[in-house]
Amino acid sequence: MKEKKTRYIILGLLQNQSLSGYEIREIISNSTAYFWQESDASIYPTLRLLAEEGMVASSPQFVGKRRKEVFTITEQGRNAFAEWFRRPPEVDARRQEFLLKLFFTTEETKDEMESHFKLHLRQLLTTLEALKEIEKRLQGPVEIPNKGFKMKTLKNGLAHIQLEIDWVRKNRK
Amino acid sequence: MKEKKTRYIILGLLQNQSLSGYEIREIISNSTAYFWQESDASIYPTLRLLAEEGMVASSPQFVGKRRKEVFTITEQGRNAFAEWFRRPPEVDARRQEFLLKLFFTTEETKDEMESHFKLHLRQLLTTLEALKEIEKRLQGPVEIPNKGFKMKTLKNGLAHIQLEIDWVRKNRK
DNA sequence: TGCTGCATGTAAACAGTTACATGATTAG
DNA sequence: CTAATCATGTAACTGTTTACATGCAGCA
Numbered sequence: 001m002k003e004k005k006t007r008y009i010i011l012g013l014l015q016n017q018s019l020s021g022y023e024i025r026e027i028i029s030n031s032t033a034y035f036w037q038e039s040d041a042s043i044y045p046t047l048r049l050l051a052e053e054g055m056v057a058s059s060p061q062f063v064g065k066r067r068k069e070v071f072t073i074t075e076q077g078r079n080a081f082a083e084w085f086r087r088p089p090e091v092d093a094r095r096q097e098f099l100l101k102l103f104f105t106t107e108e109t110k111d112e113m114e115s116h117f118k119l120h121l122r123q124l125l126t127t128l129e130a131l132k133e134i135e136k137r138l139q140g141p142v143e144i145p146n147k148g149f150k151m152k153t154l155k156n157g158l159a160h161i162q163l164e165i166d167w168v169r170k171n172r173k
Numbered sequence: 174m175k176e177k178k179t180r181y182i183i184l185g186l187l188q189n190q191s192l193s194g195y196e197i198r199e200i201i202s203n204s205t206a207y208f209w210q211e212s213d214a215s216i217y218p219t220l221r222l223l224a225e226e227g228m229v230a231s232s233p234q235f236v237g238k239r240r241k242e243v244f245t246i247t248e249q250g251r252n253a254f255a256e257w258f259r260r261p262p263e264v265d266a267r268r269q270e271f272l273l274k275l276f277f278t279t280e281e282t283k284d285e286m287e288s289h290f291k292l293h294l295r296q297l298l299t300t301l302e303a304l305k306e307i308e309k310r311l312q313g314p315v316e317i318p319n320k321g322f323k324m325k326t327l328k329n330g331l332a333h334i335q336l337e338i339d340w341v342r343k344n345r346k
Numbered sequence: 347t348g349c350t351g352c353a354t355g356t357a358a359a360c361a362g363t364t365a366c367a368t369g370a371t372t373a374g
Numbered sequence: 375c376t377a378a379t380c381a382t383g384t385a386a387c388t389g390t391t392t393a394c395a396t397g398c399a400g401c402a
Contacts, residue, residue, distance in 0.1 A: 004389065005270070012277040022353050035272040039391055044355055066398065068353070085277065086285050088292050089270035093362095097178070097262035099208040099329060104185040104258065105322040112259050113322075119261050149278040149286075152344055156272060156337075163336050164329075171325055177361065195381050212363055217383055239371060239380070266390095352399075360391080371380070 006038055006046045007055070011081040014056060014073040016145050021047050021069065031134060034127065034157045047071055055080055117172035124165050131158050179211055179219045184228060184254040187246040189318045193234075194220050194242065204307060207300065207330045220244055228253055290345035297338050304331050 009032065013024055021044050028038050050056045055077035061068045073081075098120055105113040131154060138144065138151055182205065186197055194217050201211050223229045228250035234243045246254075271293055278286045304327060311317065311324055 005268070006389085009273060012273070015277070020353075021355090025353095032273070032276065033267075035267055035269045035276070037266050037268060041355085041392075042390065048355095063352095066352070081277075082282075085274055085282055089274055089289055091296060092269050092271075093210050094206075094208055095178070095210060096208045096265050098265075099326050100182060100185070100205070101258060101262055102322055102329075103205065103208070103326040104188070104254075106319050109255075109258055110322075116262055123264065146279045149275055149283075153272050153276040156275075156340055156344075159336055159340055160333060163332055167329055167332060171329075179361085193381075194383090198381095214364075214383085215362060221383095236380095237371080241381070348402090350399100350401085352397100354396085356393100356395080358392085358394105360389100362387100362389085364387080365385090367384080368382085369380100371378100373378080374376090 004046065004049075006042050007050060008081060008084045009036055009038065010043070010046060010050065011055065011073060011077050011084075014071060014077070015081070018070050018072040020061075020071065024071075030130075034131060035153065050077065114172060117168055121165065121168045121172070124161055124168065128158070128161050128165065131161060177219065177222075179215050180223060180228070181254060181257045182209055182211065183216070183219060183223065184246060184250050184257075187229065187244060187250070188254070191243050191245040193244065203303075207304060208326065223250065287345060290341055294338065294341045294345070297334055297341065301331070301334050301338065304334060
């Protein structure tokens with residue numbers, strides 16, 4: 001029984017504030033993307049779907065002349081979110097192409113793998129920086145509801161990234 | 174540019190040996206599934222596709238009276254695999270429902286999250302055991318081509334699982 | 347004038363999963 | 375005899391991505 005998970009990150013973000021599709025995209029891509037990604041194009045259709053189902057209500061807002069469609073969660077939406085939250089999280093399908101390539105590495109291809117290691121490390125360091133940025137923001141005086149749990153989520157990411165960096169440094173050569 | 178990745182794990186497994194669809198399924202579900210999963214139903218159609226493309230050749234084999242369709246990689250298949258191997262691994266779409274729920278936890282829902290932690294821990298311990306089993310097999314005297322790289326892949330998994338277990342133990346309560 | 351960022355969307359294609367279906371063989 | 379395992383498959387669905395498309399506003 002598969003079911004569109006995109007719904008829940010949207011409903012989750014709408015718990016504490018009304019947001020436009022664009023704002024949701026922004027939040028996802030620079031704060032939750034490290035543990036939950038969505039492609040840009042998936043936001044708008046899902047918002048429309050949620051609106052049709054009565055999970056969110058939309059109303060146009062204007063900043064100057066620029067129109068924005070702002071979405072607010074409804075009581076029904078809150079219930080659907082709570083119902084999802086209670087369900088045990090599904091184990092996520094692991095598909096790590098980097099490890100698949102490592103697994104299939106041979107004496108003949110180990111130099112190619114070595115270059116994948118290099119790239120992997122660079123990407124990890126970039127991600128690490130990004131996460132540290134978020135950490136700074138989160139540690140700052142900003143008011144964020146349920147900061148503690150968001151911090152825990154972040155720390156989990158930081159720990160895995162740091163482990164992976166150490167592992168890469170030990171295993172490449 | 175998305176492209177069926179299922180092809181490559183199949184081609185990879187066929188590098189050193191000819192296998193039937195069923196055997197491929199078995200290998201995936203009890204040895205690579207920890208970093209690369211495939212649903213059972215995806216194997217057979219992909220094998221047929223690969224056969225149509227000339228990447229694999231199939232020939233019926235009989236064990237007693239039982240028919241088995243055994244697949245062998247072709248030169249073309251080896252080239253396609255090598256070409257894939259050289260390409261930089263794509264960053265995998267992270268979608269960790271457990272973390273998404275942690276991120277959205279509030280004072281009101283923290284008990285529910287606690288029960289998710291419990292289940293998560295149990296699942297981690299099960300996975301840890303399974304990985305240790307594989308480790309034992311791998312450390313044994315069995316002849317496995319390019320053992321070293323397979324061992325590295327495994328150790329990576331073990332390290333992350335162990336980290337996650339420690340993290341869970343620190344963060345639940 | 348042209349570029350960047352804000353803002354919203356659609357159509358088509360594709361990958362992957364679920365659920366179902368079938369039958370042979372072997373071990374207890 | 376019957377349950378488990380070996381063995382192979384398909385149809386339908388659905389979630390997701392890719393690529394494309396549009397237009398306004400502000401700034402240099």
